Amino acid sequence: MSVFTLEAGIALLGLALLMVEAFKPDISRRTLGLTAMAGTALALVLLPFCGTTQPGFMEAWHQLDTLAMFYKGFALVITLLVLWLTLECAPYLTRFTLDGRLAEMFSLPLITCAGMMWMASARDLVTVFVSLELVTVSFYVLVAFARKSAFSLEAGVKYLILGALSTGILVYGIAWIYGATGSMNFAAIGEALADPATSKPAALFGAALLLCGLGFKVAAAPFHMWVPDVYQGAPTPVTAFLSVGSKAAGFVVLTRALDAFLAEGSIIGSEIQALLLVAGSLTALLGSLPAMFQTSVKRLLAYSSISHAGYLLLALACRESARFDISSSGIVAFYLATYLPMTVLGFLGLGLMRANGLGEDIKDFAGLSKRNPFLALLMTISFASLAGLPLTAGFLGKLFVFLGLADHGYWGALSCAVIAAAAGFYYYFKTILVMYTVEGSDTPALTISMASKVVAGALAAIILVLGVYPKPLQKVLAADKPAIAAK
């Protein structure tokens, strides 16, 4: 069995659930949710045993290298967690949906997941575009899912308008690139760009537009304005999905596109690299500095998610080190793998607080250590890791990014990243301190279901273990790209 059957299976399962929902409206959401989770889990289990052979006609636009396999697994894991989070938040979410039902909340993530898995294998711009749209269109629906909440609708409209605009820019960029290089295929584009005869202004214009379009998707400055509003308005499970899944999808495409744009001898290599450095530094700063002044934790996490995108862009700007055997795509994959547990844990905590009738403001965290010490501890681990505390998973990824920047001598970008990280320490630890030192109101103790405790505890354990023992991710870090293999 080859891997692409899994993607097809996930997509079919999504469609099937959609049909069941439509024609058998009295089916319980638990059944739907558990079926979706079972399907995803099965795919995740099967993934390592799948062969990487595929029919010849797919070779041209579909690849199954280590990186693709990693991102496929990544998409499955985050989808599984999001489905579970949706079930967990269901009692609260249904208050804001039509007829108090969750309906497509279980089928759409599956379809999104199939899109993300497909995108991980994309070898040309058409595949990228189609799979990206599959993901984005599903997200339009998911973001606005809480129909009766004005915030959710506002978020949905904002995301739709800006998303559509960015898609337009993306297509425009693809057209220019095709015009300049005569190909949609990344490898062919890379070769064409290495040819001095290719028109540099046209290629540069196209590549810049493409980066703008993708910049929207990964929330890179100056296209990051939608993030806080959309993250705040969207239902918490969807926010987690956007923050981890959508971002990872954007970065896998960026990794592939930059392989072409920054290939050996590329005529636009230095310009694109400068663009990445500037955008990355700006993103890190514009994410981190406003986060210091947020009062809502959900918005704070949104801004922090922007700054994480900044570090990832900076990692991409570093490419292969001149002296050391480290590839930027490996670092990005490593960073995202560590980013997943800590972000999901953070949003899970928020969702659990919401389910207990608490708000999402920093002041709602007051006295959390007394009301539920376990949840307070988990949130502390998540925030400490997001801040990049040593011995948590978040530290190593940042360290590699910083080392890469220093190795290339990008001192300006490095200073911006360090300032952003320092600000990150401030706002995360400010929130942690509120949990422990500020006396809360007399709200009763929080209750958490056993399943939540197990999942959240496991996520926290993963964060701590990866912080001390990241060896399981060694393969990811060494994600061998053709460029490295050739070297």
Next chain:
Amino acid sequence: MSVLEIIIALPLLAALAVGLGAPARAASLGATFINLVLVLVSMVQYAGKSGLAFTQSRPILENPSLNFAVGADGVSLILALLTTLVMLAAVWQIEDRPNIFYIASLLIGGGALGAFLTTDVFFIYAFHELALIPTFLMIALHGRAEPAQRKAVAWKATIYLGAGSLVLLAGLAWVVLEFSGGSKLTFDLEALRNQAKLTPLPVEKQGQLFFLLLVGFGSLVSLFPFHSWAAPAYATAPTPVAMLHSGVLKKFGLYGLLRIAMPLLPQGAQVEWVQNALLLMLLGNILVMGLVTIHAHRLDDTLANSSVMHMGYIFLAFAAGTDIALKGAVMLMFAHGVSIALLFGLCGRMRNQLGTLEYSKLGGLASHAPAFTVLFAFGTFASIGLPGLSNFAGELMIFAGSFTGFKGTLTNLHWTVILALWGVVMSAVYMLRAYRGIFHGGTNAGFYMIDPAFSQRLPFIMLAATLLVTGCCPWLLLNLMKTALP
């Protein structure tokens, strides 16, 4: 499995056990006592050897090469002994306090042990950060001041130490990039040192990098002018945290300079502008902070400021860079750690019983608490540098070792030594004044204290005895070091 791994893991596991509900006092005392025995046994085994011993390396990442590597030489063992001694005393003297006091003490001590006994730059840095966090939290949660004020103090310390750690991280990243030979980044200190021997940096660059590390490590040690967090933090911190941070954790910055900066950048401290800057800064520590200390009017302020001041002597040894001075620096690191922990521990007891530490309100305590007075006298005299107590050995070696190469004209270094000697006089002034004011003279009505029970005297007796033994027989420690630098 290396014995060092057990030594590092024990306090951390004990902290975890206490967190999960094990009997706090028994678990903490048991773990720290076993640790002390293990360190002493390791020291006996190490005697006569040189280089790293008890090494063990567990690969964690292949590329970049990252290992959980432990190993100890004489200097690390001396600091491990300091940590276990102070940790045992700190845990022991806790009375009627929530479990978090035990957990925090064990975490700080365990983090410090990790930083001293691992040989991988990544873990050295990470363990130190691990130890810092409980320090901040304990000051903010249980500090001895109004909530608003202790939070402000905790924030100040966090910002200074956080910024210092970031500068340090930048410096260490530079070190790792500069000295990783071959095609793999490596964090292994031995490998970095070997590469530094093979391909030393140009002298000017060594100076720049050394200065960066000096600022980073220095702000952790309260090097002037990055010192202003220290005095309020120690004065506010709960007693075991003050003992552990001023006694042990602060020595991490010095240890880092001695283990990382000086061996990798052998000429860094001797570059003229770096040395002059260092001399100015350490004179700030000794003279400026000495004068500040003289003007303190509360015991905790005096102790906190004196602890900042005494760091100046150790930096003097680094500026001179001779073997004798550096050995003296290690000796003084140990002696200062023990004596300041003793003093902070006693100071905490006084605050509990008396409710005030103002000199103007206290007097004549010796008549009711003779044993307490004797113990305090040990700390006082050690701090002044009285012969027979171990601080004297360290200070003497530093001054003698630093005043070398005199050929008729006095260099900046010589002038600094001459000026720094006045610090000894200032120490005598403020410590003796504090001692006389608190324990002798007339009794103030309403403020008197009695001796603690014998079992509560034991931790302080242990520290005082350590000062006496290592003061009379400094060779016990000095023989462990063939050379101060690896």
